[in-house]
Amino acid sequence: MFGFSATRGWADAAAADIARIHVEAIGGRDRVERLESFRAAGQSRLGEVTLDFQMWAARPRSIRIEVMMQNQTLIQGWDGSGEAWIQGGVGGEVQPMPENVKDRFKSESEFDTPLVNPEERGYALEYAGEDEVGGRPVVKLLATRDFTDQSTLYLAADTYFIVRQDRVRIAPDGSRTATQTYYGDFRPVLGVIMPHQISVYEGERLTSDVTLNWIEPNPPREDDLFRAPSSAADDKEVEDLKAPPAEGQSDSILELAD
Helix, strand or coil, X not given: CHHHHHHHHHHHHHHHHHHHHHHHHCCCHHHHHHCCEEEEEEEEEECCXXXXXXXXXXXXXXXXXXXXXXXXXXXXXXXXXXXXXXXXXXXXXXXXXXXXXXXXXXXXXXXXXXXXXXXXXXXEEEEEEEEEECCEEEEEEEEXXXXXXXXXXXXXXXXCCEEEEEEEEECCCCCEEEEEEEEEEEEEECCEEEEEEEEEEECCEEEXXXXXXXXXXXXXXXXXXXXXXXXXXXXXXXXXXXXXXXXXXXXXXXXXXX
């Protein structure tokens, strides 16, 4: 028993050390905390279909996504506390998000990774050994919260950036959803390293392939941006999804290289 406890204690300490190294590697705690929100635009591709989108996100877990679909804008949002919602077209009817996508939408709205302030956010971390992703050596951590959300995080051994996340979510009805997310094209945003290429798989099936063209840190925004509009008059005009903010507005806005 002593040997097991010692090994488990070493694994917990190693995980905490790796989490701290990760935060330092992506910019350090002060810079991470200074980045409180962002606005981004890009494309989401699946097969032959490519959709332009724009999104806003804010700590701890507020999100709004606007997707251009056949000359209309599909809007989805959550303010982190109420019900997730969906709106078909600017000024269209606002409805609760369907049950089959609501839980996943909420779970993926976390602004920070599980390695940022893990204890405060209810994550238990455990060292899980070494492996390879794309032929590159990685170290693995298990991050578990509430026994319903578990991730295996793969951190590149040379940069300590998260390059892959395998996640299992258990719904209230007991069903399990497993996804594998790959991260790439890492660039600084207000001094914080963020991925600009994100691919999500469910098993062998690619469910989302996202390229971010630019990210604006801490943008000005309306207080009710993430709340469901109470009427069509409350909705804001959608901005051009392909145009980044005006030059000089932020020296940390990153455009995708040609």
